[in-house]
Amino acid sequence: MVWARRLWLRLQTVFRRERVALRLDDEIQFHLNQQIAENIARGMSAEEARYAAMRTFGNPTYLKEETRDTWGWIWLENFLRDLRYAARVLARTPAFAIVAILVISLGIGATTSLFTVVRSVLLKPLPFKDPSRLIRLYEHDADGKFPYNVVSGGVFGEWKKQSQAFSDLALVSGDGTEYGLSGTGGQLPEKVRASECTWNLFRILGVEPALGRSFAAADDQPSAAATAILSWGLWKRRFGGDPAILSQTIHLDMKSYTVIGVMPSWFAYPAQATQLWTPIYHEESAETIQALDDHEFIAVGRLNPNTTETQATAELSLIVRRLHDEHRDNPFVSDAANSRPLLEDMVGDIKTPLYVLLAATGCVLLIACLNIANLLVARSATRRRELAIRTALGGSRGHLLGEHLTETFLLSAVGGGAGVMLAYAVIQWFVATRQDMSRVEAIHVDGVVVAFALGLIFLCALFAGMVSSFSVSGDHILSSLQESSRSYSAGPGRVRLRKWLLAVEVALTVVLLIGAGLLLKSYERLRASNLGCITNNVLTMRFNLPDAKYSQPVQRVNFFEGLLERVRALPGVEAAGLGRAVPGSGYWGDGGFLVAEHPPLPLGQAQYAITRWADPKYFAALGIPLLRGQTFDANQRLDKADEVIVSESFARQYFGDEDPLGKHLLKFGHAHKIVGIVGDTRFLIAKPAQPIMYFPMYDGTMTGGSLAVRSNHDVTPLALPIQQIVQQLDPELAVSDVLTMDQMIGKSTLDASFNATLVLAFAILSLTLAAVGLFGVLSYIVAQRTTEIGVRIALGAQRAEVLRLMLSDGLRPASLGLVLGLAGGAATSQLLRDLLYGVPPLDSRVYATVTILLLAVASMACLLPAWRASRLDPVQALRNE
């Protein structure tokens, strides 16, 4: 039990140190008293006895020190003493302390929050059971146009039947699935994003509903009763979180569904916005789910324990290849399979931006550290006399260094503490702003993040402390004492160190500025790029006519016509059109076609284009120019509608020099006559225009679409009256995505604007820090050289000459940093390539602007101290001596 006793004693010496020290005093006092008593007994006088006792005892203070040393924890005692001292020193220069703490807290706060996001979203495994065995499966075609294509139901069926590599496979519908959820008890109907999935999806992911049960195999059949599982959010919001929802009936697209379960609140798959799940084989028509060439589903598999992803993909590829060979006449059947780990599939597209942001915050932190080091060097310069005296009096180098590090540690710890709080706030803001990002619900501060922040605090302290203490330990005591007895210029070594620190700081700032400039310019390009239609004062909204009520094409056409007629009659509406999907709102699907007048295509070759539907006035309403021919004949409808309008790039790609007008496209089993050619539009703002063919909306095949309304002034007040018109036509019909074109573009460029804004903020912060650094260094140099400048002026130096001298002194490190930064920026901008749109990584305008901006800011920062130097009164300067 020796160790227990030792531990007990050690604890005593920590927590009851004062008491133990008092006891030691008592002990020694007792000893001395005994000795004095003995001495008196021997016949000495009281005074003599005391001196003799002291002599035989030795120096009590020294011996007490020695004894205390044996207690251990001496380092802690020293540390606490240094800490107290550091706090006092910092409190003497509050401005410095506050600036330093602020700078560090910004750096550590930004870095910690970005690290939290990166760790939670990219690095943490998915919250599913054994997530490393989950992979997302794709089809892949030989010519490499679609290396990661979504899967067709027919191919999935074959995989499921033949593959041995997976313990299970699930099929999930893609992004566009929506249901109209009817209101009950006075609620308005609403559209909800949903996902159809095979019954085993939740089992594969290893997730159980929080309430109720999961789908069973029996639910996932065309003949089964309709069932649905709700997301936690939908259940809380729409059904008040009432557990009685289980086995109740809700109406989706005006059909009855029994709610069988509610998923846990953290669960979001396949999309962040998914609010409802239904069984896919019950929902989809047999035709869609068995087609081999209708690529529209997500496939997920759980690998068998002994199978690798490569083996599994090879096996699936073989199956697809066989299907391809059996259906050589169908060019849309893929010929291989592809895969990706599920995590990568879910977060792959936000990886680069997040790492770029993390790197930017890292730069800011580094700049912050350099700035602190710089300020410390300046301060240690003003304290060098004190330090030299202390060294001369026997303060050890190690001790002085320790004290110095304690000071930076204190700064870093206080700044870091504030930084962690800042990070917490930033994370809350980030989560609130980026609800669209996948896995956003996984973002939490945890132990690793705290450890990371502590590590940063420690590193910052060490970095700033070590860099700045180079100059402390390089001093020679004697020369310091001599040198600082007169205020001549400081040793060149220290100034050189500060200039180098500044150059690095400026270089990092330039890198950040270049990054920000490129992202900003690319965002502007993105916003300025032409969708191909009018975007100003255009309002759009989507609706879907449920099959249950609108089974006949004529019913739908009547609805479309009624809607357009009433909307166009609304005061303030300049034009209105109806289409499958407006430009900029997404891909929405394509289809193959043949040109009747062309020779048949070689076997296995295909031509395809995006398919859209439009009413005759759609093009005019959206300002899509009709280049040639005319729009649809409004009188041709339903079976008689056999016209088609193609886009400019369609005509160019598939007709070349030929005149497309009057030719016929074979599609949907009959020939459509090309009556017009319209301008190109983009399906997404960041994607180049692709060939589009427009079919008449009045053929009645579409069950829904987008209404686009243009006004000659602010269009948003029209949203309500238009929704009221829809309500009047059908009280149970819900509209969704009520957005102006500008809002829609804003939504799809959110990523770009978010990245650009953040990096710009970091760059401005760094620029400010660098400017402060430059200003500080030059002011310091001027102060140091006051006498010299005074002498120069007294001897007849021109003031302009002095100004130039001092300016060049300050601008030299800035220019060095600028050159380094431009080179560094050119290298790092290559990593930004994926995030740039319409801007080359070496865009000369951005680099030129950054150069001018930096030189301007640096000159401003240097001008004041330099001007002050040139205004020096030589008499005053020399009298200071």
Added chain:
Amino acid sequence: MSKPNDLVQGTLDLLILKTISLEPKHGWAIAKRIQQISGEVLQVQQGSLYPALHRLEQKAWIKAKWKETETGRQAKFYSLTAAGRAQLEQEAENWSRLSAAINLVVETT
């Protein structure tokens, strides 16, 4: 006069352990006892006992207790622990081996 650093540290430890092996003693008594027994040859500077005592206490070889002396004063009495007794035996053995060896060398040359 011999100074404390003339005593090898380990030797002072041995002397302390040995001195309190029979009965608990306070610091002054230990110093006195060492002087007496050694026939005033070993003049330990009295104060230097205390760092040694505290070091031994931290190692848990000796333990301390505040008690009243015969004269009614409060004093810190040190006594051996079990671990200290083992340590004493080992150090005593080391010492006799060492001194025997030195004797041998000194006498044969």
